[in-house]
Amino acid sequence: MSSLVMPFEKGSAKMRKLLGGKGANLAEMTNLGVPVPYGFTITTDCCNKFYNEAEEKIWDELKNQIFNNIKDLEQKSGKIFGGNTNPLLVSVRSGASVSMPGMMDTILNLGLNYDTVEALASESNNPRFAWDSFRRFVQMYGNVVMGVSLHSFENEITAIKNKNNFTEDTEISAEQWKEVILQFLNIIEKETGKHFPMNPNDQLLGAVEAVFTSWNADRAIFYRGINAIPHDIGTAVNIQMMVFGNLGETSGTGVCFTRDPSTGENIFYGEYLLNAQGEDVVAGIRTPHQIIKLKDDLPKIYEELIVLRNNLETHFKDMQDIEFTIENEKLFVLQTRTGKRSASASVRIATDMVKENLLTKKEALYRVTDDDIQTLLHPRLDEAEKAKKIALCKGLPASPGGAIGKIVFTSEDAIEAAKHQEKVILVRYETSPEDISGMHASEGILTACGGMTSHAAVVARGMGRPCVSGVSDIKIDEARGVIQVDDLILRKGDIITIDGATGEVFDGKISKLPADISGPFQEILNWAKAEKTLEVRTNADTPTDVAKAVEFGAEGIGLCRTEHMFFEKERIIEVRKMILSEDKETQEHALKEIQNFQKTDFIEIYKILEDKPICIRLLDPPLHEFLPHSNNEIEELASLMKKSPQNIRERIEHLNEVNPMMGHRGCRLLLTIPSLLEAQVHAILSAAQETQKENVEIMIPLIATLGEFTSLKTRIQAVAKEYADVNFKIGTMIETPRACLRSEDIQKHAEFFSFGTNDLTQMTFGFSRDDMGKFLPEYLKQGILKNDPFQVVDTEGVGGLMKKVLSTLPENFKTSVCGEHGGEGKSIEFFNKIGIKTISCSPFRVPVAIVAAGRCA
């Protein structure tokens, strides 16, 4: 039979199934020549045998192999397990082939008892440290292996602190820890009826058994159930020598990065402390030294680190974050992992590594995240300054960038302030389409309600305005002009700062750094453009946005929402007249006005686009979205229309809907009010005729049945007879589950499909994106969802429907995605894989989409 236990140097990264993820990684590192502390792995086979054959006991052969390996550890380390001098201490960790919450926690310092603790005390010359380590081990073992509640232990520590008027654990002396340990041992005996094992061998077997047992803990079983992980893959157990950096002036501990994580510069970067443990660095009592000084202190170790730095970068082809400990002039690496870095560093490192021939251009694209690109595109808050402040409250990071300004509560106030060059943050319960001008006039937007794809979030991202949404801890009292967070009251005019990249909200001002679209950024973008096969378009509907998107590299417009053209002041009046007037003549006149406005817009947009394609979606939202809400506006409109405000209110009430998302909108509106469709088609086609625009695509929203599409197509074609020389295509959004199910019929009549993955996600799950803030956090926490499905496309449900649709289409049928997912990396990878040809996203996501498309080409 295969060996039950395997030293790190005998394993490899490929043996993940047998060694678990952690074990395979430790083996790989060891074989790479990284001096990880010696250790071995008890294989997953053992866990299965433990349950299937061994009656949940550690059987003899396994015991033998474990202790043989402990002997091997003793030889390698020159230490003795349970020894009165130079004692070998180990850590015990679980590790399945997939990571799994609910499994046993790490046990450190195993091997300590009343003998070995004294050795540790004298060798470290630090009895307090030794007895605290023993105390921690007893506590951890007592809880994890022997099942005593942590609560009982913590009560004891609190008691001793109260007795001595201590506030911190660090104030407790070695002698006092000894007392505490005695209490702990008493508690354990009382609660379990068993002695705490003082024999290191018993300690070790107990810990291994506890890891195996934790495999079938309720929470682990539950987690496997939700995630469809088989119950018979078992967990491995990793046993590794403990090393200590506090055994004298030839010991120490530190952290280094293979490049500067904040600028990306190719220099060795890090800090260390001699005669110290990791926690001493964290505690901040001693100031660590720059890594370069180690060259003087311990030149051999420094050389080793430099070699390691080069080897690891060559191997991993990425910047590494290395934690190390020096024990008596011997270097041990506790961990090496891909280093966290700033967005600028990320781009700099990726491009540098291409120049150093460490990466291909395509590989470099994988090193730049969506968030990196987003961050660089927007002005950011000064991190150093931010670190000194505590956030008032936190919402969702709805649109990146930092914004500072005075609080205003209405779009009117925002517009007024903009006239005086005043910077404001628009604070609202939630925004509605009539707030668009107000949002434009603001530095940033904060909403108390709504998710990552709420109106505020989507529009803000489209405009490139920072936005924090769904700040549920904030109470807004518009009438009184105040907001309240806990006991703090802020008033209209007070300055706040929001960080749209993190969702944080701060009282007062934090400085801003400019956007950083420097050389490396452009290089990455160019490489991605060269690689990618997906067409990347933009969702834009104003000349400003279109120009911005084209500058960012958009190859056309994938979604031009005609309704966004309806909201400017003089236009919205006409739209409202059209909706509310009861005589045909006024309606027709208003429609004609709207048509003229739209035509002007289209001409301007067509000119910016030149020969790039444009896909125009016909009116989608329900009519009530265009109606006024405030009493002022209602009265103004009433006097303009020579009606009573009561009359206007009744109409608004009449148009109101219980579930507007599934109400009278999209093609349903066009089918019941055909003149609305006709006016838009006239505007689109007459503008095309005047500018000789090619590549115009007209898109019908929200169909669920073939009849809706063919009926509207016929109407569009009837209008188009007047513009015989304009070439255009007619297609449809695919955004209801039923349209997906009936795509085979629909495709016969349509010239293109564009997946509206926002609405499709809403209807497939039955999740209202405006309301899901109330349960999404809990879903993510419980692991029921891995991601917000409105950010990362749900490949199983929504993706399943998309694949079904694609399987019914002829080879060259044009397909695209124009939901928010069209600007998200993982989703783009999925779309590319299933055969989508075009993606479209808001202007500020275009660079993200280009890089993602380059990656997955």
Next chain:
Amino acid sequence: MSSLVMPFEKGSAKMRKLLGGKGANLAEMTNLGVPVPYGFTITTDCCNKFYNEAEEKIWDELKNQIFNNIKDLEQKSGKIFGGNTNPLLVSVRSGASVSMPGMMDTILNLGLNYDTVEALASESNNPRFAWDSFRRFVQMYGNVVMGVSLHSFENEITAIKNKNNFTEDTEISAEQWKEVILQFLNIIEKETGKHFPMNPNDQLLGAVEAVFTSWNADRAIFYRGINAIPHDIGTAVNIQMMVFGNLGETSGTGVCFTRDPSTGENIFYGEYLLNAQGEDVVAGIRTPHQIIKLKDDLPKIYEELIVLRNNLETHFKDMQDIEFTIENEKLFVLQTRTGKRSASASVRIATDMVKENLLTKKEALYRVTDDDIQTLLHPRLDEAEKAKKIALCKGLPASPGGAIGKIVFTSEDAIEAAKHQEKVILVRYETSPEDISGMHASEGILTACGGMTSHAAVVARGMGRPCVSGVSDIKIDEARGVIQVDDLILRKGDIITIDGATGEVFDGKISKLPADISGPFQEILNWAKAEKTLEVRTNADTPTDVAKAVEFGAEGIGLCRTEHMFFEKERIIEVRKMILSEDKETQEHALKEIQNFQKTDFIEIYKILEDKPICIRLLDPPLHEFLPHSNNEIEELASLMKKSPQNIRERIEHLNEVNPMMGHRGCRLLLTIPSLLEAQVHAILSAAQETQKENVEIMIPLIATLGEFTSLKTRIQAVAKEYADVNFKIGTMIETPRACLRSEDIQKHAEFFSFGTNDLTQMTFGFSRDDMGKFLPEYLKQGILKNDPFQVVDTEGVGGLMKKVLSTLPENFKTSVCGEHGGEGKSIEFFNKIGIKTISCSPFRVPVAIVAAGRCA
């Protein structure tokens, strides 16, 4: 080649493709010995040849065959086409193998000209009739064949009426019609540049060509597009001899039924007039005779009709409605079709025919419609009395039965009135769950908003209360306590009558007839029970409803909505405390109270059910549905909870949702507030333990992911450990598209599935059933939808998802449908076909479901 033209006696019902539907039917009748007027059919092949080979002209061979058949008609009838005496007149009708709007209308009286009209005048001794017939022919032909707008003709008739101060067409004399005809001929010449054809042969060929041409009219092409009807199946043309009942005292016309259409009694029933046309009967100037008198007037004809009556019933095995004309002592049947009948007659005829060995029991089930059963189950309005009144306005027939009562606007008023035995109609903009007691206390419900599956409609059907919903013409002003329809104002306390079977609303009182569940009704129900294989359960949640459903034959409860138990006065207070209180203790106390209430209810329901199964759905609606709306209630609650009304209002506002249908409800609520689930499971299982109830099924609502289900299942099982001796199953609603798509995984963990076809329809289409009233009527009118998908299940979209789910299930997996569709005949047929095992519907639909299940077994 096959003959291009076929006399009726040579065709048959099987030749539908060649002869079209109408032609095949006329052939079948002729072969049955029914004396239909002689005629022939030009086949659909000719239409195709007309387009494909003949350059859209009538070619010679076809011409020859048409005129040969006209000769044949002349011989059979003894009349002459274009003859100066005894002229043969014909009708020309289109007829494809599927019926198709947009095709050419009928042309009558073809063959009339200035010669033949004189012959008709003298033979009928009625010049006015003859000239009016000619005028109609010219008008019809001028419009349909020659393309002159009807408007032009109508202007002429209006002009002559104005000149003579006539109000009715019937006042125009023969001489005046002659004048009109001259004007018509002028108009035709002026508008078309062509003479009106006076030669009957030319008239005939023109009409045939017009039928063929109408095959490719825009509207017909459009209709075929929407309905996926091939464009190459062509239309046939039917040419049939005209007969006249007004040629003297041995001529006449009448209508008869083979049984009494109002009682179902097996007697010959009908009426006739001698020397008259059908329109004379309709005009009501002469009073028709009972059919029995024909025995004296024309005994031979009477005998012929008696023979025909027996033959037709034997052949069609159903009651027939026969239109006949007698021309010079010769009987012609113009039409025979299944006769319309009252609900009681329907049941009586079906059961009688089984006894007469005309039908098998199974066939009899097909003769009773869903509406018949519904009608008989409820008290109805007196039709005779109703006929004398004009409806104030009309809404949707949301729940059948007639109700009379005083108007009230609030549930409180309804409950108050019920205490004094006053009958009231609850009139609301729309109802919400807190109106349930008020609805119970009312005779009927009227809502201005909402569709056939709105809250009011669903609850009213469940209770068996008549309901008219979506009466959009009504304006409700609750504050003033009035409703307004046009200029009529009704006040609280005024009496109205509603007809839930038709949607009509009447001012004042109409008498009511009792429900009619007599012998034949029970017979039908018993036969259906014997036939059916589907299990029929009910959706019920109060002891009263459960008892009613069991009485009607329900085999268990398919959907017990726990939330309905929350709305009674003392309970709703606890529910509101649970939702709104911020301290845990009050919440837990409230939950405990709710648990006790529910336990009591379950015990009562279990006892009524005895060993019948019950499927209990855990709490489904969003919490805000339980909260008060009116200021009174909010203030009352605030004082009870010792909070400020403002505080309560803020909480309500906070819980409010944009799209509650897709919001924080169902399993999403249970996952975020586990104590809510636990209290319900305790109530369900402790009641089962106390009553030793078996067959309890716990159903989790609204899942979209496997994790939601397994997570809640684990929680239920944890609670169930306290009730180890209770056997129960855990399953889930399948009501989101995503649950359908992921059913293969979910079924591994669930013990049953119940399709919630209401929500599934909402999400598959993206149609909010509360809002679709704004576009559904237009969709039905345009033929985009054939049915309201919330009434008749959408077999293509929703049904496609259901089939997909069923294909992933192991053989004996329990499946059911508990949406509104579970009580609708066509839907039940579909469910049975795809392999559903159980259906469940509201108590008053149970008999409907049983009969439907019997039919499709």
